[in-house]
Amino acid sequence: MTETTSKPEPQIKIRGLYKIFGADPERVLPEVQKGMSKSEVLETTQHVVGLRAIDIDMYPGKTTVIMGLSGSGKSTLIRHLNRLIEPTTGEILVDGQDVMKMNPAELRELRRTRMSMVFQKFALLPHRSVLDNAAMPLEVREVPEEERHAEAQKWLARVGLDGYGASYPHQLSGGMQQRVGIARALTSNSDIMLMDEAFSALDPLIRTDMQNLLLELQEELHKTIVFITHDLDEALKLADHLVILKDGEIVQQGEPQRILMHPEDPYIVDFISDINRARVLRARTVMTEGITPDAVVHGDVDVNDTLESVIARAEGRTDQAFRVVRDGQPVGHLSMTDVVLALVPTDASEQRQATV
Amino acid sequence: MAHYDGVFNTLGLRDWCDAGKEDGPMTMAQLLAQAKGADPNETTGPLPFPSLDSLHDACSRIPQTREMTAGLERFFLDIKNSLKVVLDPITQPLSWMLDGALWLFTTIPWWVLIPMLIALTWYVSRSRAVTIFVALAFVFLGAIDHLEVAIQTLAIIFVCTGLCVIFGVPIGIAMSKNDTLQKGTIPVLDLLQTLPTFVYLIPLIFLFSVTESKLYGIAIILYAIVPVIRLTDLGIRLVDKDVIEAADAFGMTSRQKLFKVEIPLALPNIMAGVNQTIMMSLAMVVIASLVSAPGLGVLVLRGIRNLEIGVGLIAGLGIVLLAVMLDRASKAALNRVDVSRSTR
Incomplete structure (x- = not known):
């Protein structure tokens, strides 16, 4: 939802933030930036990598x-x-002003x-x-x-x-x-x-x-x-x-x-893998976007309804389908088969291979 | 012949040793040996530790131990005058304060002073039991004609403890903020705490006249200031780091942090330090009577000197009574400020 609607400027921008704990973080920094692993850094230099290459936008x-x-x-x-903690390097912009x-x-x-x-x-x-x-x-x-x-x-x-x-x-x-x-x-x-x-x-x-x-x-x-x-x-x-x-x-x-x-x-x-997907996933995530006027639907569900509540609406039957509405406007179609399928956790490696 | 002659001979230092040879005054050991009719330079008996004295026997260039103590004494005497120029004016207010307090406490009539002290006890402790105990203790001291001396002791304690707090708390705060300062100060505090109480008096007697009140004032303050410094430092260092972090996160300045967070939270520890300081100045006040401090200590001293057992014991009991009064009152005050309690 956040990502599709018009994007304002982030209020907090974090760019290239590194934090290394130890006696002389500046000396170790180039190695860490080159990609030396945390355990390797600890072993060779007795420094602890606290944060590495953090980039976050907060809206x-x-x-x-x-x-x-x-x-x-x-x-x-x-x-x-x-700045209760000083970074080793990086930028933190709050309303465009660098905290550092x-x-x-x-x-x-x-x-x-x-x-x-x-x-x-x-x-x-x-x-x-x-x-x-x-x-x-x-x-x-x-x-x-x-x-x-x-x-x-x-x-x-x-x-x-x-x-x-x-x-x-x-x-x-x-x-x-x-x-x-x-x-x-x-x-x-x-x-x-x-x-x-x-x-x-x-x-x-x-x-x-x-x-x-x-x-x-x-x-x-x-x-x-x-x-x-x-x-x-x-x-x-x-x-x-x-x-x-x-x-x-x-x-x-x-x-x-x-x-x-x-x-x-x-x-x-x-x-x-351990979470209750039915309680967390929402209709908007699983629905097929776009309006299909001739489809058979058994009712309306809100975009923010959880799958749990959708399943309850369908009384457990998988042969049903719902129209998904946002603020009263239909935005998508949700069939119970999709709902049930979405409850099966996706495997990351497969997913990644599929996208690569 | 002395035991270590051989050492100097083999090192080839014989000429150097004998070059400046002169006969100094004999040591007590030499005198005794002579009196026994023995040759003082004879090498009999077990091998002595190669101390300065026994090396001196073999080589007169090596100084004797007595020259060290004499040197220290000379050093003190040499710097005495210049030190006095600096220290005298600085410490003079202490004399005035002690004399003033003694004058004030002994001039106010007892029927004004005692109720005032009892009221003060109530004000700091807010404890009925402690206040009643203090009142009874004063009545008892008055009944056995020890009121005036006890009041003198109390006046000295008040002045010295007050000064200990005035100097000790800021020193403790500075120590808690600065690790280097802490590392430097702790050995000094250790020294002050372990130095035998009589030893405090030795350099002071050199510097000041025995009749001046600041002499015992300084001795008491140096001895008693240690716990309040230590516990202030400790108390501020023990303040919950999370609370300090919150103070930082809401943008407190270091001054706001000190007065609004650190000191209030360290107060139980600081009060414990003040309590210890009171107890220690009370211990020192007896010894201070050796150098003209008035009060109960004088009676204790008289008891020892003249074997007036009764006088000494009763005065000692009076000191214990004062100690218990001060301890209970300051502990009650401590409990009152303890942050774990809900009401203030």
């Missing part, structure tokens, strides 16, 4: 999810966006007004009340107390913490603490929200709640969200654009539905 109002297992460099990557060339004052301004962050371990100030915590981004900007408390109060109420302002973080459950973390990020009123494994420390049920909260907020606020996770289901649920990292390199990036249907790497095939 305004969209959620970009960066997914990878632990050690894949995803947390390192997100910290480059507001900013002086300390400009960088502080960026962090104060244009980017906010939500942390895996919440990172609230334990000695401050919930209200003060939520108001912290404005306090940093020296906004008068009354004004910042009013703003913080508003966002606390929005994330469902009305009346908890006077409590202290340790009195709240993990889920509620992370709501404070989100309220804090929203209070800063920045366009960009960085979320570093924001829901990973929460129980599954609470996590689902928080994901729904985030989707709801996003529908209303249209922030540019960069979300880090190791959980594929979470990634597929939230992402407009999905980036899969492995050992500091991008394995594949694109629209999540596309990655599911056309995995380009055995690693991704393994990764997606």
